[in-house]
Amino acid sequence: MSGNNKKAWLYLLPALLFLIIFMVYPLIDVLIYSMEEGFNFASQTYFGVGLYNYSYVLHDPYFLQAVQNTFILVIITVPVSTGLALLISLGLSSIRPLRSLYQTIYFLPYVTNTLAVGLVFMILFQRTEYTDGLVNLMLSWFGAGPVDFIDGPYWAKMFVLCFYTIWVVMPFKILVLTSALASVNPDYYKAARVDGTPRLRVFARITLPAISPMLFYLIITGFIGAFKAYSDAVALFGTDLNAAGMNTIVGYVYDMLYGDSGGYPSYASAAAIILFAIVLTITCVNLLVSRKKVQY
Amino acid sequence: MKIELEHLTKTFPGRGRKEQAGVTAVNDFSCQIPDGELIALLGPSGCGKSTTLNLICGLETPSAGKILFGGEDVTSLAPELRGVGMVFQNYALYPNMTVRQNIMFPLENKKKKERLPKEEMEKRVMDTARLVQIEELMERKPKELSGGQQQRVAIARALVKMPKVLLLDEPLSNLDARLRLKTREEIRKIQKQTGITTVFVTHDQDEAMSISDRIAVMNQGALMQAGRPQEVYDNPVNLFVAKFLGTPPINVFEGVVKDQTLYIGSEAVLSVKGVGDQPVWAGVRPEGFIPQENGPLGCRLNRVEIMGRDVSIISGHDACAGQDIRSIISAENHVDTGSDTVRFALKPNKVFLFHKETEERIPFASN
Numbered sequence: 001m002s003g004n005n006k007k008a009w010l011y012l013l014p015a016l017l018f019l020i021i022f023m024v025y026p027l028i029d030v031l032i033y034s035m036e037e038g039f040n041f042a043s044q045t046y047f048g049v050g051l052y053n054y055s056y057v058l059h060d061p062y063f064l065q066a067v068q069n070t071f072i073l074v075i076i077t078v079p080v081s082t083g084l085a086l087l088i089s090l091g092l093s094s095i096r097p098l099r100s101l102y103q104t105i106y107f108l109p110y111v112t113n114t115l116a117v118g119l120v121f122m123i124l125f126q127r128t129e130y131t132d133g134l135v136n137l138m139l140s141w142f143g144a145g146p147v148d149f150i151d152g153p154y155w156a157k158m159f160v161l162c163f164y165t166i167w168v169v170m171p172f173k174i175l176v177l178t179s180a181l182a183s184v185n186p187d188y189y190k191a192a193r194v195d196g197t198p199r200l201r202v203f204a205r206i207t208l209p210a211i212s213p214m215l216f217y218l219i220i221t222g223f224i225g226a227f228k229a230y231s232d233a234v235a236l237f238g239t240d241l242n243a244a245g246m247n248t249i250v251g252y253v254y255d256m257l258y259g260d261s262g263g264y265p266s267y268a269s270a271a272a273i274i275l276f277a278i279v280l281t282i283t284c285v286n287l288l289v290s291r292k293k294v295q296y
Numbered sequence: 297m298k299i300e301l302e303h304l305t306k307t308f309p310g311r312g313r314k315e316q317a318g319v320t321a322v323n324d325f326s327c328q329i330p331d332g333e334l335i336a337l338l339g340p341s342g343c344g345k346s347t348t349l350n351l352i353c354g355l356e357t358p359s360a361g362k363i364l365f366g367g368e369d370v371t372s373l374a375p376e377l378r379g380v381g382m383v384f385q386n387y388a389l390y391p392n393m394t395v396r397q398n399i400m401f402p403l404e405n406k407k408k409k410e411r412l413p414k415e416e417m418e419k420r421v422m423d424t425a426r427l428v429q430i431e432e433l434m435e436r437k438p439k440e441l442s443g444g445q446q447q448r449v450a451i452a453r454a455l456v457k458m459p460k461v462l463l464l465d466e467p468l469s470n471l472d473a474r475l476r477l478k479t480r481e482e483i484r485k486i487q488k489q490t491g492i493t494t495v496f497v498t499h500d501q502d503e504a505m506s507i508s509d510r511i512a513v514m515n516q517g518a519l520m521q522a523g524r525p526q527e528v529y530d531n532p533v534n535l536f537v538a539k540f541l542g543t544p545p546i547n548v549f550e551g552v553v554k555d556q557t558l559y560i561g562s563e564a565v566l567s568v569k570g571v572g573d574q575p576v577w578a579g580v581r582p583e584g585f586i587p588q589e590n591g592p593l594g595c596r597l598n599r600v601e602i603m604g605r606d607v608s609i610i611s612g613h614d615a616c617a618g619q620d621i622r623s624i625i626s627a628e629n630h631v632d633t634g635s636d637t638v639r640f641a642l643k644p645n646k647v648f649l650f651h652k653e654t655e656e657r658i659p660f661a662s663n
């Protein structure tokens with residue numbers, strides 16, 4: 001090892017130390033927990049080592065419900081929020097007057113507390129004894145019957161959850177995409193204009209490739225974020241998500257640890273490892289696709 | 297195609313909340329560009345030459361005035377309908393496409409019906425690539441090319457539509473000195489081969505003079521002078537043009553004309569017939585000095601630079617606004633480097649007189 005190399009390791013040491021203590025060690029520990037069958041938290045003892053925890057979690061209807069919910073959430077919110085954010089950013093970058101005002105408005109949800117936004121959504125969607133809520137009022141104008149979005153049918157609750165998630169994650173995406181669009185060299189557009197390029201073609205062949213790195217960054221982080229969703233569901237449906245049928249994988253892990261049915265770190269660990277495997281797989285797939293499609 | 301610009305004016309609106317006056321980038325610009333010629337728009341940065349190019353291209357619409365292509369008014373026509381090809385300063389090659397796709401791009405823009413058949417397009421692309429000698433680079437991406445190669449691809453992309461007018465915005469400014477010399481020859485060659493009327497923008501007078509049929513010198517949005525490079529060099533209409541053309545630059549003295557004689561300092565240096573008594577700026581080209589033992593103009597000798605073919609004498613004079621006087625003389629002339637003064641006679645055709653206030657040229661007859 002050369003002197004320079006030693007120095008480099010020395011500089012990396014503090015960060016490495018923290019990463020190992022707070023990331024790598026807990027990860028391994030969780031993996032160990034998930035393998036220990038019949039672990040007793042109080043006595044720190046277990047009966048044996050095996051895959052029983054995984055088998056239990058994978059056969060738990062609550063977990064399967066949580067997986068289904070999470071996947072629906074991911075599949076709907078990531079494309080819709082990214083697509084909408086792209087449309088809005090395109091709109092924002094093509095208007096001149098009041099642009100900064102609109103940018104501020106679109107960015108507001110990002111600085112607003114999740115639970116506060118959840119409260120607003122409750123008011124909009126919830127039916128109580130006194131009122132059907134604002135959304136139901138609007139639905140009634142079109143002759144649609146009142147729907148209980150918070151305690152009603154599964155699709156209604158899922159709709160609200162997706163709507164809410166999209167609303168919460170979009171501002172950041174708009175921010176990133178607006179700046180990505182602004183950094184495209186205007187000469188490309190001028191060159192395209194001289195050649196009489198149709199607008200759609202300009203978008204598909206010039207704009208989209210130019211912002212593709214940022215777009216893929218948003219998609220990858222969007223997938224990861226949506227897979228780890230939990231607080232959004234709590235904000236809307238309260239802490240007893242299993243009862244509402246709206247639990248997510250992270251919510252399941254939490255419930256297994258601390259919830260009313262909690263106290264099972266082994267099951268929680270197994271569920272966490274399964275989530276980790278899913279996110280890792282999806283991210284790897286994303287990166288493989290992006291390597292082919294994205295122009296850096 | 298002959299290009300005529302008639303009283304072209306472009307004013308950009310003022311910025312900010314207060315009703316600020318707009319910026320006039322191009323002011324009453326009139327010029328004719330004959331068919332098949334290469335013309336350089338020359339001027340310092342911010343003089344409106346790029347705006348003029350954009351007006352010809354159609355990327356900007358003029359506030360007033362007309363643009364005619366071959367007698368046809370194209371002032372309000374969109375760029376793609378004018379038949380112009382444009383090469384941008386930074387080339388603006390689409391980074392995600394290969395060289396072939398970049399050159400093909402303008403051809404594919406047409407609607408399905410008007411589009412050429414695929415084989416025809418391929419052939420055109422290859423023909424154009426051959427013209428600028430980039431056939432081996434067709435499958436590369438722009439970032440895998442050198443600056444000079446990118447430049448050629450940009451020219452090919454502009455030429456593939458077979459435009460009637462080719463516009464180049466500072467085409468050589470991103471190249472290193474050696475490549476610049478080579479590329480400007482090539483631009484000239486391609487222009488000659490295709491016979492396309494070409495307008496190029498530059499701030500480098502060397503570049504403009506060396507390859508263009510005509511130059512148009514601009515300053516602060518207005519056309520100062522247009523003509524063949526040698527004509528403009530030999531007959532500048534004002535002090536600005538005289539100063540802008542020529543390396544090393546012209547030497548400017550404060551002088552006075554009295555009794556039809558030009559005085560610099562207290563010395564009578566040249567007889568200038570037909571000029572009334574007045575203070576003037578006297579511009580002397582570096583090659584306009586003849587070292588003579590008893591020449592009329594005496595200067596402090598600072599140093600002599602030997603350049604082989606010729607000799608450059610750097611000297612000073614109180615009337616020369618604090619700047620060095622640079623004169624270039626043939627190496628055969630012997631200069632006494634030991635002395636601290638040097639005396640010159642002036643070549644009358646290399647001396648220009650300009651009005652002290654308006655800086656317009658004052659013609660004179662020598663002897």
